[in-house]
Amino acid sequence: EEEEEEEEQKKDESSDEDTSSEEDEVKNATETSEAKESDRPPEDLAIKQEIKSDQKVPAEQKRTVSGETKAKTPSEPAVFIPVDRTPEVQEARLKLPVLAEEQVIMEAVRENPCVVICGETGSGKTTQVPQFLYEAGYASGGGIIGITEPRRVAAVSMSHRVAKEMNLPTQVVSYQIRYEGNATGDTKIKFMTDGVLLKEIQKDFLLQRYSVIIIDEAHERSVYTDILIGLLSRIVPLRHKKGMPMKLLIMSATLRVEDFTENQKLFRIPPPVIKVDARQFPVTIHFNKRTPLEDYTGEAFQKICKIHRMLPPGGILAFLTGQAEVHSLCRRLRRAFPFRRSNTAAAEDEEMESSEAMRKFKKAKQKKTVSLPRIDLDNYSALPVDEGDEDREAGIGDEEDRGSDLDLGDDPADTEEKADPSIPLYVLPLYSLLAPEQQAKVFRPPPPGTRLCVVATNVAETSLTIPGIKYVVDCGRVKKRFYDRVTGVSSFKVTWTAQASANQRAGRAGRTEPGHCYRLYSSAVFGDFSQFSEAEITRRPVEDLVLQMKDLNIDKVINFPFPTPPSTEALVAAEELLVSLGALQEPPHIGRMKELQRSKLNCPITPLGRAMASFPVAPRYGKMLALGKQQDCLPYVVAVVAAMTVREIFQNLDRPAGSEDESSKLSQRRARLTQMRRLWAGQGASLHLGDLMVMLGAVGACEFAGCTPKFCEDNGLRYKAMVEIRKLRGQLTNAVNSVCPEVGVFVDPKMTPPTEHQVVCLRQIVLAGLGDHLARRLQVEDMLDPKWKNGYKTPLMDDPVFIHPNSALFKTLPEFVVYQEIMETSKMYMRGVSAVEAEWVPQFLPQYCHFGPPLETPAPWFCSSTGTIRCHRSSTFFRVGWQLPAVELEYPEGLERFRLFARFLLEGQVCPKLKKHTSHLLSNPSIMMKTWAKLQPRTEAILGPLVSMKVDCRDALLSVWKTQEKFLLSAYCQWLPEAMHQDVTKVWPPV
Known part of the structure; x- marks a missing residue:
């Protein structure tokens, strides 16, 4: 429940457009650099060698268009498209640092196919660079300026912002995200998520509608961004070769651009890098002398208390790692500095009382507070100071500052017990799973007489800029999701952040005025941080x-x-x-x-x-959708897949309480919601679908009630997630109808629960999609440790996994289950568990089974409905050797199958018209299976043609007879007396 927002929002960004591709262009575009280099003319290779000799290509020195030097750039008349901006907008634009670099940027764009722009958050590159390109005429010839963002909220908000600045309608400056968009035929500037552009490439590989593509926030290194850059590095030269050049701009908030500029496989000619200084006030960095290894939340609490009691007004932003830590710190701060609206009368009185209370408090403690030093740092990350003299000047001494005249009583218990309502603190949480209306509170001014304190995860690092922040408290940690490539186990681990991320956090204190960043770790620890975060x-x-x-x-x-x-x-x-x-x-x-x-x-x-x-979901879920049209199960499969794709649809029931009264209320709510989930799980056949049935019941009930915030809150559902599921259901339904138009599925808001037969079908479909996620309850002989009780064994892991206590199948404990994923917390817990039957495994997962030879009892037989030979076979599940029950399957390929088919053909089971001749056969058809059968010429006469034409089923035989009507006639006649040959010839082929 404590995931980071990148895991929430990066995984499923794609549009609901139909997909297609241009095979020839793609194959050309994905040639390796070495293969393409041999086709280049000698003068191009000479240019390349010259540039290789100097890897640094400043924008103002080396202007190189791929394959052409500056001298070869054709002279064109300058183009300028006037934009009617308001005076207020124009005045605000002039304050942005990127405006001073407009000429440098546009010259680099004109003379190079690809340009890298590096500018810190707040430099204005996202809003202004598209306007530069528009004014330079890049959207005047029918082309579109496309800008990709890793997040939907950024694409929507930036399109509105740029439209407002340019005084243009949304039909001209538009956006397109996964579920919605306002792009039209008149669109000139289009903001979109990176997944949307990736889907457009599938439809039109050369992106012929676009004149410029801007990849924004490339420093986040999202997966889709990386793929887009790789594809565009091939599309840009292809467009140039076809005489319709396209420009590529890569914009990053950090200086980590070596992956783009020094990657010869990506760009044979390194693109120029343009550095744009940020609009940044100086930020003083303070390091701790000691680094708390465990209780960094308590350390953050102490630091915030000191800042609030001793330093001048200004918002506080504290960085922690997850939702639970955020709520825990918020509760402690609210107890220490309670804020009650009823205590406030007028804004002026509040401000006076607050100032007076703070003055008296400091005087009673006999402490001196000096005004904040205004140190002119070119960059907030340059030459940070260890917490010492400057920290004491700022009034925030370290706990271990012996000899300091600061004695704030650093005992945590003492600080918490002495609640001080005279200096209220307006504390707000901020994390990705928080409801949008709650997130919006951080952008509003705090109530008069209070200081804003935002406790956030790394969602506030780059994605959002909170106004009025002057002090940043950085724990130095980040929670990341790690996957084990072998076992597939995912776990969230708290690790040290990267230096670039720490500097991004510090920069949040210098957006509106000089600020301070308090790092809860030493400068030595900071020096051991990796320079940048690894790519996703x-x-x-x-x-x-x-x-x-x-x-x-x-x-x-x-x-x-x-x-x-x-x-x-x-x-x-x-x-x-x-x-x-x-x-x-x-x-x-x-x-x-x-x-x-x-x-x-x-x-x-x-x-x-x-x-x-074609389905914008994980491949396992795509397989489930592809199989879902059986037994009218598709609407249920769509709903289940949507719920599995949208993470964390249920509110966390295990949240700790802040008081006894709150604990009692939480217990009552937990019991009621648990009962509701049991109701959604159902009984009997429905219960075997397990957690997926709970998801299906939740989606159905929410839609039936109109998907209102009140219903979600009353029933423990996250409203944001349920809205996401509703949109994804619509998108998946459209995708399914485009792939299989004959299905005609639609989203039914009054969807009835599935029947028992449909539940069985759903469980089989889930097994087919999640086959590599099969687990079996531990047998008594495998129980090596008492702690392994109720555990399950998976094929790729030595240690057992467990069904979570909140699961619908926790008390049932079926022998075989499939799971959505394994999360490592105190134990290895399976999420999204559904029960399956052992006999289904060989039928639906033959690729994972080792089969024994066909059983002699019951003997193989010919199935008239399928036209194939069937048998029973036992099997074991791969790697772990679980013995599975014998099941009916098609007879395995090989010579034996041809022998059996010949026997059943002679017996008249394949073609009923031949049954009347069975009594006249010169030999018993059963001799086809004897080891000495090849000694009989007639057995070889009929077996040989069957093998050569690969005929071992009825469909294959009928297919051959369509082109060779006399096939097998002479061979069959050898089994009959000569007097019957003429009668057989008349009815051949016997269909």
């Missing part, structure tokens, strides 16, 4: 990205020019999963070792894979 693509599964790239006909994903490539192990694991899901063709198993290794990363996509790629 290196620490998450990539099967969804591999599938999207295969859908673009990029078969050799390992050759793709990623800015930071994922590991080969991650790519191999992704392809193996996609092969097991049927999305990719299986690689050959026979051949030279080198060829086999190469083919593992070169599997082409299947028709099923293309259908799965």
